[in-house]
Amino acid sequence: MTQLHTHKRKHPWWSPERPWVWLLPIVILLAIYSVYPFIFNIIISFQRFDPMDKAFKWNFPANWINLFTNSDFLKAFRITATYGIIALVVELVLGIAIALAFDRSRVRLRGLWQSLFILPMVVPPVIAGLMFRFLQNADYGIISNILYALGIIERSEPLIGGTGRNVLLAVLIADVWQWTPFVALIVLAGLKSMPHEPLEAAVVDGATPWQLFWEIKLPLLRGVLAVAVLFRIVDLLRLFDYVAIMTSGGPGGNSETISHYAYRMHKSIEWGMVSVIGIVVLILAIVVTNAYMRAFKVKF
Amino acid sequence: MAITQLPASGVTRKVEATQAERVARRRHRRESIAQTAVAAFIALFFFAPIAYWFLVSVKPLTYTMSWPPVLLSEPIFDWYEVVVLGLDPNVGAKTGIVFNGAAGDYYVIPYLLNSIVIGVLSTIVAVGLATPAAYALSRFHFQRRSSVIAWILSTRMMPPVVAMFPLFWLYTQADQRVFSSIFGRGTSVLYDSLLGVLLVHVVVNLPLSTLLLKSFFDDIPTDLDEAAMVDGCTRWQAFSKVIWHYALPGMAAAAILAFITSWNEFLLTLTVTRTQFRTVPVFGSTFDVSAAGTEWGALAAVSTTAMVPVFIFVLIVQRNLVRGLTMGAVKG
Numbered sequence: 001m002t003q004l005h006t007h008k009r010k011h012p013w014w015s016p017e018r019p020w021v022w023l024l025p026i027v028i029l030l031a032i033y034s035v036y037p038f039i040f041n042i043i044i045s046f047q048r049f050d051p052m053d054k055a056f057k058w059n060f061p062a063n064w065i066n067l068f069t070n071s072d073f074l075k076a077f078r079i080t081a082t083y084g085i086i087a088l089v090v091e092l093v094l095g096i097a098i099a100l101a102f103d104r105s106r107v108r109l110r111g112l113w114q115s116l117f118i119l120p121m122v123v124p125p126v127i128a129g130l131m132f133r134f135l136q137n138a139d140y141g142i143i144s145n146i147l148y149a150l151g152i153i154e155r156s157e158p159l160i161g162g163t164g165r166n167v168l169l170a171v172l173i174a175d176v177w178q179w180t181p182f183v184a185l186i187v188l189a190g191l192k193s194m195p196h197e198p199l200e201a202a203v204v205d206g207a208t209p210w211q212l213f214w215e216i217k218l219p220l221l222r223g224v225l226a227v228a229v230l231f232r233i234v235d236l237l238r239l240f241d242y243v244a245i246m247t248s249g250g251p252g253g254n255s256e257t258i259s260h261y262a263y264r265m266h267k268s269i270e271w272g273m274v275s276v277i278g279i280v281v282l283i284l285a286i287v288v289t290n291a292y293m294r295a296f297k298v299k300f
Numbered sequence: 301m302a303i304t305q306l307p308a309s310g311v312t313r314k315v316e317a318t319q320a321e322r323v324a325r326r327r328h329r330r331e332s333i334a335q336t337a338v339a340a341f342i343a344l345f346f347f348a349p350i351a352y353w354f355l356v357s358v359k360p361l362t363y364t365m366s367w368p369p370v371l372l373s374e375p376i377f378d379w380y381e382v383v384v385l386g387l388d389p390n391v392g393a394k395t396g397i398v399f400n401g402a403a404g405d406y407y408v409i410p411y412l413l414n415s416i417v418i419g420v421l422s423t424i425v426a427v428g429l430a431t432p433a434a435y436a437l438s439r440f441h442f443q444r445r446s447s448v449i450a451w452i453l454s455t456r457m458m459p460p461v462v463a464m465f466p467l468f469w470l471y472t473q474a475d476q477r478v479f480s481s482i483f484g485r486g487t488s489v490l491y492d493s494l495l496g497v498l499l500v501h502v503v504v505n506l507p508l509s510t511l512l513l514k515s516f517f518d519d520i521p522t523d524l525d526e527a528a529m530v531d532g533c534t535r536w537q538a539f540s541k542v543i544w545h546y547a548l549p550g551m552a553a554a555a556i557l558a559f560i561t562s563w564n565e566f567l568l569t570l571t572v573t574r575t576q577f578r579t580v581p582v583f584g585s586t587f588d589v590s591a592a593g594t595e596w597g598a599l600a601a602v603s604t605t606a607m608v609p610v611f612i613f614v615l616i617v618q619r620n621l622v623r624g625l626t627m628g629a630v631k632g
Contacts, residue, residue, distance in 0.1 A: 016536040022436030023448065025429045026506050033503040034455040037466035044465075098342050106332035113343035115615055120346055122610050124564040126581035127603045131353045133589045134596050140367045142352060177349060182625065189622040189630050227629040238459035241566050245585055262461040263567070271465055278462040289457045300453055300511050300627055 038282065044275035051269055063272040067280070075253055076261040083168055083257070084236035087175050091232060092225070094176065095183025100213070102184070103191045114188075121181045129245030132174040136160055136246075143173065164251030171255055174242045179235070183228045190224030191217070226296035233292065237285050350607070357600035361398070365596065379601035383408045399595065406598040408605055411583040415563060415606070418494070418579060422501035423558040426509050427551055429502070434513030435539050435547075439525065449511070456507035456627070460567045468571045471496050492574045500568045505558040508627055512557070515628025516550025517543075549620070556617050557624035563610055580606040 011017040045063055047056040067073055102114060120128070135143045138158030147153045156162065159170035198216050207215070240259035243249055249256035249264065256264075262277040292298070356364045358375035381387045382399065386407035437449060471491035479489040490496035520543060528538035544551075566581040573582060584606070587599060614621070623631055 016534065019436040019440035019442050019445075022432045022440075026433045026452075026510060027448075029429070029499075029503050030452065030455050030506055032470075032499075033463055033467075033506075034451075034458060036470070037463040040466040040469070041462065101335075101338045101342060104335040104339075106328065106335045107339045108332060108336040110339065113339040115618065116343040116347045118614070118618065118621070119350060119611055122560055122564075122614050123350070123607055124566070124581045124584075126564075126566050126584045127606055130584055130587075130589060130599050130603060131349060134356065134600070135349055135352065137365075140365050140369065142369070145367055177346065181346065185622055186626060186630050193631065224626075224630045227626045231626065234457050238461065240461070241581075244566075245589070248590075259459060259461045259567070262464070266465055266468075266571070271469075274461075274465045278465065281459050282462045285457050285459055286454055289454075298629065300449065300515070300629055 037278065041275040041278040041282075044272055045279055047272050049269055049271045056272075059272070063276045067273065067276045072253060072256070073258075073261060073277070076256045076258050079168070079255065080237065080239065080257045080259075083172070083239070084233070087172055087179075087236055088229065088232055090172070090176050091180045091183050092229065094180045095228070096187050096221075096225075098180065098184040099187035099191060100217075102188055118181045118185055120178045121185075123178065125178065125241035126245055128174055128178050129242045132170070132177075132242070133160070133246045136170050136173070138162075160247060161251065164254035167247055167251060167255040170246060171239075171242050174246065175236075175239075179232065183232065186224050186228040187221060190221045194220050222296075226292075226298050230289065230292055230296075230298055233288060234285070237281070237288070353600050354604050356596060357604050359597070361595075361597050379597040380605075382406050382598050383601045383605060399598075400593050401595050401598070406595060406602060408580065408583065408602045411578060411580045412605060414577050415579040416609075418497055418501055418577070419559050419562040422498050422505060422562050423555050425498070426502045426505035426558045427513075427555050430506055430509035430513055430554060431544060431547065431551060432539065434510050434550075435517050435543065437510070437514045438517035438520075439522065449514075452507045452510055456511070460504070464567060464571050467500065467568065471572055488576075491572060492576045494577050496572050497569055497577045497579075500572055501562045501565060504565060504568065505561055508561070508624075509554040509558055511627045512554045512624055513547060513550045513628075515623070516547050516553075520546045552617070553620040553624040556613075556620055559613070560610065 014021050016022070044056065046058060046060055048059045048062070049055075050057050098117075102110065102117075107113070123131075132143070135141050136159040138144055138155070138161050141159070144153075144159055147159070148155055153159065153166050153169070157165050159166050159173075194217070198220070199212065202212055202216050238259050239257045240263065243255050243257050243260045244263065247255040249260045258277065258281055262274050262281070265271075265273045265277065355371055357379050358377065359371070359373065360376065363370035363373060383406045386404065386409070388399075437445065468491075475488050475491050479487050483489070488496075490499070524546065525535075525538045525543055528542045529535065533541060563579075564581065565579070566585070569579050570582050570585065580602075584599070584602060587594065589599075
């Protein structure tokens with residue numbers, strides 16, 4: 001032990017016997033991506049860009065007051081939160097159900113079905129957005145027509161268009177299509193690595209499949225489910241791509257998420273506002289994920 | 301009598317056994333058919349949109365932009381001539397499609413090359429930098445280790461809108477104020493350049509790659525490092541000559557995920573480019589899909605061209621996917 005200490009002290013911080021030189025490149029790059037934006041956003045959040053002078057000017061609390069009294073932002077916040085919770089629940093329930101279906105012992109050609117099933121996950125979200133924009137067209141879109149036939153929506157209020165009542169359903173369909181496979185794949189990995197003994201013991205004791213799921217499988221899946229949900233929360237908080245491609249936040253701001261709102265501010269050179277939103281979103285993301293990881297004991 | 305009876309009873313028993321077996325086998329087959337049908341239904345349900353979208357790319361628009369659509373017709377490849385070969389369908393004897401746009405607008409190949417070059421280069425750089433960092437996080441038990449890990453993790457959790465404007469400003473200002481005075485007016489070193497886009501894609505992938513690789517290094521026993529160092533290796537040699545070979549599966553998993561992330565990245569690439577080095581997603585976002593004249597056949601062909609390489613790639617490597625997707629938290 002003493003030997004180890006003298007060994008350590010002999011080496012300066014930049015020696016490869018110490019960790020810092022190994023970490024230096026990624027620390028510098030990640031600082032450009034996270035530390036610099038954080039500090040920069042704080043400073044800019046108290047300023048306003050003057051397009052005439054092409055310079056930032058102080059306007060101390062105006063951006064912050066503006067943000068929290070701005071009905072557009074509050075609406076975007078509400079939409080992001082409610083949409084996120086609904087999408088999360090749907091994807092989680094469907095993902096678990098599908099993983100259980102794939103995990104049955106007598107499925108033939110399992111590899112083929114699994115391969116087809118995971119493909120949505122690697123479609124670029126922008127491409128998925130284009131695709132669903134076509135499939136959800138009010139007149140000839142196949143998804144729209146199926147939903148009309150099932151009586152879920154009416155022709156006067158199509159998925160995209162109209163007053164925008166159903167527009168979040170349109171985004172939800174794309175999201176669920178793309179990310180349910182992600183949840184299912186992770187749950188499937190959890191089911192595969194599950195110990196056999198408790199399951200066999202329960203079968204011997206005459207447990208029904210329903211009991212088997214609720215009392216044995218689900219508790220054992222806790223860890224992997226926690227990880228799957230964490231990654232979904234992170235992605236849902238930053239939801240942007242589908243909205244930008246499919247709806248541009250409309251109609252009537254009914255599909256505007258926080259990220260899309262920030263992007264719109266960026267385009268209209270309201271950079272002080274973009275920085276305020278950046279800080280709010282960053283704090284939100286870190287608080288939510290930290291609380292979540294602590295509650296469900298997720299470790300990396 | 302006894303001699304004739306024995307085989308007879310034996311035969312009866314055998315017949316009874318096979319009957320029980322047959323019942324069991326029939327039940328198994330029924331179960332197998334039902335379970336396979338459910339799995340196949342789910343898979344085809346999720347694959348159906350992609351298949352339908354592909355069909356749009358091989359039909360005239362009059363067939364797919366009507367309800368009910370005409371899907372059972374001979375395929376045409378005119379849309380691929382537009383997007384892959386850059387041909388103008390209005391010139392020459394193209395009869396299959398009516399095309400209203402300017403032909404060059406849908407030519408996807410330059411963007412596809414951008415996506416491939418940026419994807420490959422950023423993957424190599426990200427995994428190359430993440431591997432030694434992950435080794436250090438796994439092997440050195442220094443004081444601030446857990447805070448460094450928490451910080452790296454928080455950059456993975458950070459929504460990209462946080463960095464969107466700061467990076468845009470950094471790029472444009474550095475070009476205008478610093479690089480213009482060094483390399484001459486109007487040079488863009490960062491904004492709208494390969495270097496700038498690469499930097500974004502590397503940085504986006506670093507947290508995931510580093511934490512994923514750390515989970516792989518954690519699985520490699522430290523005895524191996526110690527053995528190498530007892531044999532006279534320095535810490536660096538132990539890593540560069542011995543240990544990294546054991547982390548190759550981890551590097552593969554990280555590379556797969558980094559490539560897919562880079563292939564899909566949209567918001568930041570959109571903000572730091574204007575015309576040059578735009579990737580396929582940014583290209584796809586430039587079309588006004590709410591307008592009446594959208595060339596859906598061309599867009600479907602663009603999509604298919606952009607999806608197929610990744611599909612092939614994923615079908616080859618899918619075993620590594622789960623661990624990568626969860627940054628090592630779930631072992632697939």
